[in-house]
Amino acid sequence: xxxxxxxxxxxxxxxxxxxxxxxxxxxxxxxxxxxxxxxxxxxxxxxxxxxxxxxxxxxxxxxxxxxxxxxxxxxxxxxxxxxxxxxxxxxxxxxxxxxxxxxxxxxxxxxxxx
Amino acid sequence: xxxxxxxxxxxxxxxxxxxxxxxxxxxxxxxxxxxxxxxxxxxxxxxxxxxxxxxxxxxxxxxxxxxxxxxxxxxxxxxxxxxxxxxxxxxxxxxxxxxxxxxxxxxxxxxxxxx
Numbered sequence: 001x002x003x004x005x006x007x008x009x010x011x012x013x014x015x016x017x018x019x020x021x022x023x024x025x026x027x028x029x030x031x032x033x034x035x036x037x038x039x040x041x042x043x044x045x046x047x048x049x050x051x052x053x054x055x056x057x058x059x060x061x062x063x064x065x066x067x068x069x070x071x072x073x074x075x076x077x078x079x080x081x082x083x084x085x086x087x088x089x090x091x092x093x094x095x096x097x098x099x100x101x102x103x104x105x106x107x108x109x110x111x112x113x114x
Numbered sequence: 115x116x117x118x119x120x121x122x123x124x125x126x127x128x129x130x131x132x133x134x135x136x137x138x139x140x141x142x143x144x145x146x147x148x149x150x151x152x153x154x155x156x157x158x159x160x161x162x163x164x165x166x167x168x169x170x171x172x173x174x175x176x177x178x179x180x181x182x183x184x185x186x187x188x189x190x191x192x193x194x195x196x197x198x199x200x201x202x203x204x205x206x207x208x209x210x211x212x213x214x215x216x217x218x219x220x221x222x223x224x225x226x227x228x229x
Contacts, residue, residue: 032215046217046219089157093216095215101162102147102159102218104149104157106155
């Protein structure tokens with residue numbers, strides 16, 4: 001079945017540090033890939049997405065590239081800020097699974113300290 | 115409304131009681147999803163509606179859980195005879211259609227505590 005594996009947290013970084021959160025997936029077809037973010041006390045919101053191989057999603061300084069050869073969609077940001085502290089979820093949507101909804105990873109908590 | 119609305123936002127209930135959680139999706143969204151978020155467990159899919167029908171109920175953890183959607187809009191998730199392990203945040207989401215690749219939009223969740 002479809003699954004998403006992302007790096008265990010928590011991740012603690014100093015402000016302006018480089019961030020990578022790894023995400024790999026298993027899917028029967030060619031999924032669309034997503035990163036969602038959950039800020040403290042808020043609901044999940046879409047951060048970025050990519051719908052086909054080699055696409056790069058980007059938003060708020062975050063980027064992730066859909067790598068079919070490594071089945072990965074790692075999230076990166078060059079210089080994190082305290083306001084980026086949140087839980088980040090990698091997810092996939094597989095068109096070969098009909099209307100199956102998003103499958104999420106377990107989430108990675110990021111804490112950025114000043 | 116502008117976003118997905120869930121109620122109650124917080125609910126404390128005694129073990130063995132029934133609870134109902136309500137979700138009002140974004141207007142015009144035909145697909146509606148329920149997920150459960152438990153501490154350290156990530157997001158667990160429960161059920162998905164396309165219009166009023168539920169083509170995928172595979173995630174409901176037991177027969178104590180049920181959900182319905184009427185008029186292609188509001189959905190209710192019911193948990194009967196609640197247990198302490200049901201304590202979690204119950205998240206509702208909607209999307210314009212159940213098409214893979216569509217962004218889905220989440221509500222802020224209903225925090226359920228079973229004591």
